[in-house]
Each structure stands twice: as structure tokens, then as C-alpha cells.
Amino acid sequence: MTSTLTVFRSGHVFDGERFLSGPTDVVFRGNTIEAVGSDAGSSPDYAGATVVDCSGRTVLPGLIDLHIHATTSNPGSIQAVAEPFSLQFYESVRNLEATLRAGITTARDAGGADLGAGQAIERGLIKGPRLRLAISIMSQTGGHGDFWLPSGIDSPALGPHPGRPSGIADGVEEVRKVTRQLLRAGADQIKICSTGGVLSPSTDPRHSQFTAAEIAVIVEEAELQGKYVMAHAQGTAGIVNALRAGVRSIEHGIYLTDEAIQLFLDTNAYLVPTLAAPRAVIHKGESGASGLPAQVIEKAKRVAEDHSRSVARAVEAGVKIAMGTDSGVGVHGENLEELPLMADAGMNLDQVLAATTSVAGELIAPENSVGRLAPGYLADAVVLDGLLESAGQLPRLRTMIGQVYKDGELQFPETALHRSKVATLAVPGADGVEGGDVSG
Numbered sequence: 001m002t003s004t005l006t007v008f009r010s011g012h013v014f015d016g017e018r019f020l021s022g023p024t025d026v027v028f029r030g031n032t033i034e035a036v037g038s039d040a041g042s043s044p045d046y047a048g049a050t051v052v053d054c055s056g057r058t059v060l061p062g063l064i065d066l067h068i069h070a071t072t073s074n075p076g077s078i079q080a081v082a083e084p085f086s087l088q089f090y091e092s093v094r095n096l097e098a099t100l101r102a103g104i105t106t107a108r109d110a111g112g113a114d115l116g117a118g119q120a121i122e123r124g125l126i127k128g129p130r131l132r133l134a135i136s137i138m139s140q141t142g143g144h145g146d147f148w149l150p151s152g153i154d155s156p157a158l159g160p161h162p163g164r165p166s167g168i169a170d171g172v173e174e175v176r177k178v179t180r181q182l183l184r185a186g187a188d189q190i191k192i193c194s195t196g197g198v199l200s201p202s203t204d205p206r207h208s209q210f211t212a213a214e215i216a217v218i219v220e221e222a223e224l225q226g227k228y229v230m231a232h233a234q235g236t237a238g239i240v241n242a243l244r245a246g247v248r249s250i251e252h253g254i255y256l257t258d259e260a261i262q263l264f265l266d267t268n269a270y271l272v273p274t275l276a277a278p279r280a281v282i283h284k285g286e287s288g289a290s291g292l293p294a295q296v297i298e299k300a301k302r303v304a305e306d307h308s309r310s311v312a313r314a315v316e317a318g319v320k321i322a323m324g325t326d327s328g329v330g331v332h333g334e335n336l337e338e339l340p341l342m343a344d345a346g347m348n349l350d351q352v353l354a355a356t357t358s359v360a361g362e363l364i365a366p367e368n369s370v371g372r373l374a375p376g377y378l379a380d381a382v383v384l385d386g387l388l389e390s391a392g393q394l395p396r397l398r399t400m401i402g403q404v405y406k407d408g409e410l411q412f413p414e415t416a417l418h419r420s421k422v423a424t425l426a427v428p429g430a431d432g433v434e435g436g437d438v439s440g
Contacts, residue, residue, distance in 0.1 A: 003030035004050070004408060006379075007041035011054030012387050016061050016358035016372030018350055026059055028379035031407040036373050052403070058388040060353065061373050062105030062380025062406060064360035065335050066230075066272045067251055067324030070095050070131070071112035072157055074284070075199055075328055077291035080157040081149075088157065092117060096128025098333030102398060103382040104129045105406040106370045108189065108363070110230065110251065111137035111145070112328070114163035115186035127411065132364055134191035134230070135182050136160070136167035138175070138218065143168075143209040144197035144232060167191075175214045179221040188365060190222045190229045192247075195238030198281060198299045199292075199329065205234035205254060205303055208241060215245040226365075230272070234303070236260055243267050249363060251324065252277070254303050256310035264319040270363060272324035273311045275341035278304045280330030308345060315346040322363060323356040336398045343391040352391065379408035 010023035015036065025041035027034045027049075035041070041049070069075065071088040073095065080088075092113060099107060107129040109117070118131045137158065139145025145167055147155040160166040165185055169178040179190055194210050196203025203209075210218075219229050223246070231242040234254040242250060243263040249270040253260075264271060278300040284290035285297030315321060325338045342352045361371020370378050384400040393400070404412045 005029055005046055005048065006405075006408065007046055007049045007051045008054045008059050008381065008383065009041055009051055011057055011059035011383070013059045013373060014061070014350075014353050014357075014388070015374060016361070017354055023055065024059075026373050026381065028381075028405070028408045031379050031409075033373060033375055033377045033379050035375060052383065054383060057386065057402065058384035058400075059373065060103070060382045060384065060388075061357040061361075061371055062378075062404075063103045063336075063356050063382060064323065064364065064371055065099065065104045065107045065129075065325050065327065065338075065356075066249070066322050066360050066363060067110045067274055067326050068099065068107045068332070068335075069112045069158075069326070069328030070099075070107075070109050070117060070128075070332070072328035073332070074290065074292075075157055078293075079291040080155055081153065083156075085156050085159070085161075088112070089117075093126050093128075095328070095332035096121065096126060099327065099335060100128050100404060100406070101401075101412050102333050102335045103401050103404050104335050105380040105382075105404065105411075106130050106132070106361075106364055108132045108134070108230070108324070110134050110191050110232075110324075110326075111167075112158050112164075114161075116163055118186070130370075130406070132188040133186060134189055135185045135187045136164050136191075137232070138167040138169060138178060138182070138190060138192040140193075140209050140214075141168055141170050142202070144193040144195065144200045144203050146200075150202070169214075172213055172217050175210070176217050176221055179218050183222070183225050183227065187227065189227055189248075190218055191232065192218055192229060192242075193232045194242045194247075195233050195235040197232060197234060197252075198278060198303060199296055201293045201295050205299065207235055208238040210241070212241045212245060215241055215247065219246040228363075239263075243269055249322065251326075252307070253310055253314065254307045256314055261314055261317045261319060264314065265317065268320070270320045270322045270359070271311070271314050272322050273307070273314075273342070273345070274324050274326040274329075274338070275307060275311060275345070276334075276338045277326035277329045278307060279341075280326075308341075311342075312345045315351075320359055321347065321351070321355045322360040323352075324360075334398070336394075339397060340391070340394040343394055347391075349388070349391040349394070352394065379405065381405045
């Protein structure tokens with residue numbers, strides 16, 4: 001069977017690290033990238049390729065969100081107590097499609113989606129980004145991931161079911177066993193809570209959770225299986241404990257100190273800021289219809305400015321920043337709202353885009369598979385209508401998205417709509433036939 005060929009011609013191309021000089025072609029063969037460069041798509045070998053005219057348009061690698069919760073739409077709300085348990089899975093179909101429409105072609109689910117969600121996408125049953133799964137959130141009893149409520153019931157939003165084992169564990173041997181259970185359930189990475197959080201009503205984001213010894217065992221078990229640990233970590237001590245134990249990415253990082261920032265640099269760890277998350281909670285609180293407890297909204301207000309200042313310090317120090325949104329806390333499909341917030345923290349346009357592509361791709365297995373427009377990488381791309389040239393354009397980036405490709409196939413807009421804009425063309429110079437460009 002002949003692999004499908006697609007040539008993106010004469011685009012303003014960001015390759016994952018920088019914008020390439022001059023009009024650039026990108027060639028997809030099947031589900032991989034075959035060539036990138038000036039006139040790379042003009043080879044006679046590409047006669048008959050589908051050619052997308054990208055002149056005056058921007059071509060980005062498929063975007064990556066390292067922190068979503070596909071099965072949650074309003075976490076922390078008391079509404080979840082009254083809803084059918086299975087509703088979260090049907091909502092996740094909508095949430096995953098909205099994420100892909102936003103140009104996110106790969107995502108880490110940080111707790112909630114199970115192996116069935118990943119396989120449903122892989123088999124084409126539903127549309128969504130390729131997923132890297134945490135399955136369940138590991139937490140100590142009474143920790144940020146313990147969904148017991150003072151009423152005596154457990155919030156069912158991220159509760160256990162046959163494909164999603166409970167992540168609650170206490171003591172070295174129990175955390176070892178639960179880590180193994182989550183890996184058995186299909187976890188691509190382990191998600192832990194090493195501090196309290198905003199959405200858990202009874203915890204304080206500044207307080208540590210899990211002991212250093214417990215975290216070290218979780219890291220050990222994950223690494224034995226070729227996996228790694230991501231840590232919800234907001235308070236300083238919990239960030240430091242996680243980094244010293246070998247956790248690979250810190251999620252949120254609200255209270256960073258000089259010591260914590262130096263540990264990021266020393267351990268080559270990543271910060272996934274999720275700057276949009278506390279703002280989403282505040283916005284929901286202002287709407288008056290969120291169902292969130294008052295103490296949750298007040299915590300979000302308290303941490304928002306500290307969060308921004310900490311991330312700005314990390315950026316200035318050269319910490320590796322990778323994009324994540326905590327979507328689920330915010331609205332799925334509005335993932336790109338994180339990008340201007342990263343720019344506000346001191347990142348330039350290239351740095352923001354790299355955080356959302358190549359840097360984030362370093363945390364996605366298999367390595368060197370996503371986040372770049374380079375030969376051998378998976379054929380993911382986002383085509384923007386217009387030229388992206390300044391960070392000032394980031395607030396309206398979502399409205400610029402023209403097409404989203406994943407694994408070499410057009411995902412959005414729907415194929416029928418797109419047929420009038422893209423044609424299969426002869427390549428100039430192939431058997432003496434001149435081809436023409438068709439607007440994408």
C-alpha cells in the first residue's frame with residue numbers, strides 16, 4: 001500500500017525550536033515527517049502528493065498539553081455527587097475532541113482517563129489527542145487526591161473503577177504496591193501529590209504530603225519500568241522533596257524559592273506551570289454557578305499572584321518550562337489560553353512555542369517522536385491562517401487555527417469541508433507537468 005503524501009508548501013514554519021528562514025516546505029509520508037526545508041516538497045518523488053498552499057500562513061508542530069483531566073469538567077464541584085458515575089466518560093468524548101480542535105495533538109492526562117480512553121482514540125472510535133496516561137492520582141490519606149468529604153462520602157469524579165484503581169496509599173510498602181497497580185493498569189507516567197492543593201477543600205497548598213521516603217519508592221518503581229513521576233507540587237517543601245527524589249516534572253510550582261529553582265537546574269527537571277488553572281477557579285467563582293466551595297475559590301485568589309511571580313523567577317533562571325493547562329479545571333478546548341500567560345511570565349514567542357512543542361515533547365514517550373517538524377517525527381501539524389510573528393498575537397491564537405493534522409491525517413476541519421480547499425496536484429518538474437498551488 002502506498003503511503004499518503006502531503007506537502008505543506010511555502011509556509012512560515014516553526015520547527016519546534018525556532019522559525020525557519022524564508023518560505024519552507026514540510027512533507028508528510030504516511031504518519032511520519034519525511035522532509036523539511038526550502039523547496040523540500042518540489043522533488044519529482046512527490047508527484048501526486050496532496051499539496052496545501054501555506055504561503056502567508058504559519059505551520060507549527062502539533063501542540064502538546066502536559067496536564068489535562070479528560071474525564072473532569074468541573075472538579076471540586078458538589079454537582080459531581082448528584083451526577084451518574086458514568087457521565088464523566090461520555091463527557092470525556094466531548095472534552096477530548098475539543099482539545100484536538102484546539103491544535104493539541106498529544107496530551108498527558110494527569111488522572112482520570114483510563115487505558116480504554118487511549119485505545120478508543122488509537123482505534124478511531126473517538127477523536128482526540130494521543131494520550132499519555134496517569135490513570136489515577138496517587139495521594140496519601142487526607143491528601144490532595146483523597147476525595148473523601150466531611151459529609152462522609154467520597155466525591156465520585158475521579159473515584160476508582162475496574163480500569164482506574166484507587167491511588168490512595170500510605171507508607172513505603174503501600175505506595176510501592178499502588179504504583180505497581182497503576183503501572184499494571186496502563187500508566188505511562190505516575191502522578192503524585194506531594195503537597196496540598198486549591199481544589200481539595202481541606203488541604204493547604206503550602207503543606208507537604210508523602211514523605212521523602214515514600215516519594216523515592218514511587219520514583220524507583222516507575223523507573224524500573226521505564227516510566228517517570230510527575231508531581232502536583234505547590235508548596236516549597238513538597239517541591240523540594242519531589243525534586244530531590246527524582247521526580248521529572250513539577251506541576252504548578254506556586255511557591256518557588258532559590259533552593260527549589262536551583263534543584264530544577266541541578267536535576268534537569270521540568271516545570272509545568274498551569275498558570276490558567278487558578279484563574280479558571282476564580283472565574284468560576286465569580287460566575288456564581290460553579291458549585292465550588294467558598295474556601296476553594298478563596299485559595300485560588302490567594303495563590304494566583306504568587307504563582308505568576310514564581311514562574312517568572314523560574315523563567316529568568318533558565319528552568320525548563322513545558323506547557324500544561326490543568327484543563328478540566330478550566331474549559332477543555334481553551335488550552336491555548338495558557339500561552340499568553342507564559343509570555344506574561346517573561347517568555348518570548350519562540351520560548352512559548354517551544355514549551356508547547358519540543359520541550360513538552362521531551363516528556364512524551366517514545367522520545368523524539370512529537371513536538372518537532374523534523375524528519376522521523378510523527379506527522380502532526382497545525383496550520384494557522386496568517387503569520388504568527390509576535391507574542392502579542394498569542395491571545396487570539398485559537399482563532400487563527402485553520403487545520404489540525406495528526407498522524408498525517410487531517411482532523412479538523414472536517415474532510416468534506418476541506419475538499420474544496422486542498423487538491424491532489426502534480427509537483428512542478430515531475431514528468432514535465434506543471435502543478436499549481438491551491439489555497440489551504
